[in-house]
Structure formats: structure tokens, C-alpha cells
Amino acid sequence: MEGDKAAVRRVDGPGESLDVVIVGAGFAGLYMLHRVRALGLSVRVYEAGSDVGGTWYWNRYPGARCDVESMQYSYSFDEALQQDWRWSERFAGQPEILAYANHVADRFDLRRDIAFDTRIEAAHWDEAASSWRLSLPAGRRAAARFLVLATGCLSAAKMPEIPGLGSFAGPVYHTGTWPRDPVDFAGKRVAVIGTGSSGIQAIPVLAEEASHLTVYQRTPNYSLPAGNGPMTAEYEAGWKRDYVERRRLARTTKSGTIYEFGTRSALAVDAEERSREYAARWAKGGANFMHAFNDLALSQEANDTAAEFVRERIAGLVEDPRKAAILSPRDYPIGTKRICLDTRYFETFNRDDVDLVDLRADPIEAITPRGVRTRSGERAFDALVLATGFDAMTGALLAIDLTGRDGERLADKWAAGPRNHLGLMPAGFPNLFTITGPGSPSVLSNVIVSIEQHVEWIAGCLGYLKDHGYAVIASERDAEDAWVAHVNEVAHRTLYPRAASWYMGANVPGKPRVFMPYIGGVGAYREHCATVAAKGYEGFTLEHGIGRYGNPTP
Ligand code: N01
DSSP states (O other), X not given: OOSSGGXXXXXXSSSEEEEEEEEOOSHHHHHHHHHHHHTTOOEEEEOSSSSSOTXXXXXXXXXXXXSSOTTTXXXXXXXXHHHHOOOSBSSOBHHHHHHXXXXXXXXXXXXXXXXXXXXXXXXXXXXXXXXXXXXXXXXOEEEEEEEEEOOXXXXXXXXXXXXXXXXXXXXXXXXXXXXXXXXXXXXXXXXXXXXXXXXXXXXXXXXXXXXXXXXXXXSOOOEEEOOOOBOOXXXXXXXXXXXXXXXXXXXXXXXXXXXXXXXXXXXXXXXXXXXHHHHHHHHHOSGGGGGSSTTTTTOHHHHHHHHHHHHHHHHHHOSSHHHHHHHOOOSSOTTSSOOEEESSHHHHTTSTTEEEEETTTSOEEEEOSSEEEETTEEEEOSEEEEOOOBOTTTHHHHTSEEEOGGGOBHHHHTTTSOOOBTTTBOXXXXXEEETTOTTSSGGGSOHHHHHHHHHHHHHHHHHHHHHHTOOEEEEOHHHHHHHHHHHHXXXXXXXXXXXXXXXXXXXXXXXXOOOOSOOXXXXXXXXXXXXXXXXXXXXXXXXXOSSOOSOOOO
């Protein structure tokens, strides 16, 4: 089969038949397309949005910004690309990251194989043809030997279950599906519901724009100062001088990001030294704070020292002690809900035109046509902003009606939590790959580093099958069981399961409480995946399947 699109066969009624279909044109889908093309396979990307960028296409809310440093939150696969591209800030804002995704799409001429405004509704494994049958909008169809789901971990926006939400007379915006046209909040009374990363980034900016802002907080979050600022020529040059080596190093770390990793326990030093260490990291900004000591994710006692330091800072930043108390997290370890980075978040509550409502004391009863009614009364607003997060990790995958071998539905297989061999391929769903799927480091890592590793592993696998005359690869159930048990076991060695977080599915009523990402670390995971491949895809069965795939060697 040729990579040339002219070679795309039309079979089985209307719709194209391809070697590989990729779902999603975010950072994962774009790089996957690039690598599949290099294998000389026919490929199409289907993307629900109208352009490339994935999460950075949808999350255009005011203040949206990455909390991994720009020099590290970018592709490493092409030296010329990483040398040419110039970031303007330490932490890039959404418009710049979206411009980067567009640059990559153009630079590698990717758009010609992407169908936009095309949401995959269903995908069914067809055993008789050893391929996937896909349902597209308006009754269109397609077939693919391999299906790669690059649908993102935080892409299925979660609307809150609040009575009357549809009755509000003004506009309602969700941070995760923000409109493409700018929204003008000038002179408006605005309510924000939700204080996770998105809310914490949006609130200071909305406070500047709106005439009055009311923040509805259910759970206070630990947030650290980002310390954002313009990129300096010196810092950029330092990275670019030995980019290849630094990227290599990042791949061996736990989170795929280079930090200053503390090598001591927080309990091995006295209170004064601990405080000095935390203060130095707080002043520099960024998530580096979380790496001050090597046991903050493992020991409650060690963790308490960091959490207390942050609470003291909040008390120092927020003038009103009542608000400071409401904003101070106390009932879960720091870092076990995703740590937030902010720019003047806590200081925003010192403004006269910003109110804070503690939903634990004064819960929302309903959204009304005029505004929000809590137990203590109703407040009127001109616009509502829902920063209520995502049905994380599984939401976008289960939004597709997926059935594998013997008609097994993915929704049924995952009814008690996701089971996904290596976070890459659910058993019973041959030729279906998930990029940064549940069971892989994904959201616990610099996701571009994880994306590159998955894409390269999948591309290596497709090439191997092609060269060896196989058309089908399937995860073995035993291997999947062992992987799921391992993912669970390492999670429970840490403090993470102690928080009611979206990592645990806790933000979606009825979702099983299972720690979904793999916490064993990017470096160890990469090595394990490489070993599996080197052993001829141990834990997977390789089958000849029906019909030819690639060019088997005689
Ligand atoms: O979502 P969240 P997010 N009534 O789930 C509240 C990544 N990200 O979009 O904690 C009232 O964290 C909910 O309260 P609670 C990053 O990985 C990265 O902010 O469930 N409140 C919580 O406060 C991040 O972790 C970046 O009690 C309700 C908030 O809404 C992930 O995306 C930027 C409610 C949701 O917080 C998700 O972040 C942005 C209800 N019915 C996002 N339902 C950067 O790179 C929910 N809430 C910086």
C-alpha cells in the first residue's frame, strides 16, 4: 500500500478505506500522522474541531496557559523545528501554543490528510475483514485496518449537575469549549464556578475585565506562583545549545520534565532548612516546588510540611482572614489533585469587586434565569463561566461507540474502570491504539514527552507488523490483567488515591473510583514498552489477519 492518497481504496460502499485512521488533530494526532506517512501507509486524521490544536484549540478561556515550561512543552522529534521555533514567555499562553501547533501542521504539510469538523461517532471491529468500520457524521463511513485514538485526556468537557443550568438567561461558557470569537466581559457581572487549574488561571483575568466577579468554590486548591515572564535570550540559548541531550534526559525522568530534583526526605532536614528550600522554590515559581524533597508524594508527614508552607503563603497573600481560610486546602495532600500554577490568583481576592462563595458552607441549589441561587440566597449575573473540568482520560474514548471482538463494548469492558494493556491497547480491541490512554503516564507527565513516546512506539509496531507480514495485533488478557494490577499497585504506594480527584474519576458522579494514569514514571515506562517491543511484542498476539497489510517479506 502506498502512502500516496491516490492509492486509498474505496470499498464496502461509500467511504474510504485506509491503513490507518487517527482520531484527533492535537499534538498526538499531528505527530502520529507525520510518522504514519513516513511508513508509506495510507492515513486520514478525523478531527471534530475546525482546525488543529486539540486542547489548545478548545481551551481559549482568558488566561489559558501551559504550566510546563515552553522550552520543555514542545516537540523534540525534529532538531530544526526545536531550534527554529521561538517562545516569547517562560510559560506560553494558549494563543502562542495554538500558533505553534499550526506552524507544525504547515511545516510538515499535515493538513492535506486531516478531515476537520468530523467527529467519529462509532467504531466497530470487523473480524471478517480484520479492520475497523467507522461511522462519521451524516451517515458517512470509512474503514481502517488500524485505529489510533489521539483524542486527548482532558477533552470531554464536564458540565456540572446543577438544576436549572439551561434556564439561565445570559450566556454560559465552559472553559473547555470556549468560543473562537473573543468574549467581552467589560461592564458585566460574571460568576465563575470551579477553582481547578482552568478557574485559577481565568479568575485573575476575568476580574480585570468584568465589572464584578463572584467565584463559587467547592474545593480549595493548592496553587503555586507560576513566576511567568518573558523568555530571556540567555535561557533560550542555554536550552538550545544542548537541546538533544536535555530532551534525552527529560525522557528518563519521572514526569518527562527536567526539574531540580531534591534527593532528601523533607523529614531529614530541620524546619528552618525546609522552609528555606520551599521559599527559594516558591520565589522562582513553577512546579519545581513539588520536587523540593523526594518524598512529598509518598509520606503524609513530609507532604504536610509542604502543604502547611502553602497555607501560610495563602494567609499572607489574602488580606481577609475569612477568605484566606476558605481558600486554604486542608483535607487532601498537596499534589494529589493536580497542582495549579497561577499569576496573582490569591491576590485577586483582595479586590473589592471580587466575591468568594464557599459552597461547602453555602451550596448551590439552582441556576435560575437571573443567576445562581445558593442556600443563603440568589445573586444576579450577566454571564456564567463554568470551569468545571473534564470527564478525564476515559470521557473522549467512551464518547465513541466502540465495539471490539465478539461485539464487546468498550463501555462494558470499562464499567468498573479502564483496563488498557500498557495504556496502549485494550484487550479484545485489536489494532486499536490509545495515545496517552488510561494506564499510561499521560496526565502525570509532560504530555508532549509522553505523546512522542507513544507515537514512536505505535509507529515502530506498525512498521514491524508490515515488515513481518502481520495484519493484526491484539493485547493478551493475562498481560493486560498484570499491567492493570501493576498500575493499581504503584498508585497505592503513593498518597494520590487519598484525594477525590479527576485522576480517580471522582469528579464525575457514578464514574468508578480507579486511579487511571500510570504513576511508575515516564522513564521506567518507556523502558518497559521498549522491552516489550524488543521481545517481539510480548503480551500481544500477532496475527496474519484477512487481506494484505504492507509488504510482507517472502
Ligand atoms: O478542571 P478541574 P480544570 N459545583 O476538574 C469544580 C489540566 N489543565 O479544567 O474539586 C461546584 O481540575 C471542582 O470542584 P471539586 C490540568 O491537568 C492544565 O480546572 O470537584 N463546583 C473544581 O474546583 C487540570 O488539572 C492547565 O470540588 C464544581 C473545578 O470545578 C485539568 O486540566 C490549565 C462542580 C474543576 O476543576 C482540569 O482542570 C487548565 C459543581 N457541580 C487545565 N463541578 C495548565 O496547563 C465541578 N466543580 C495550566
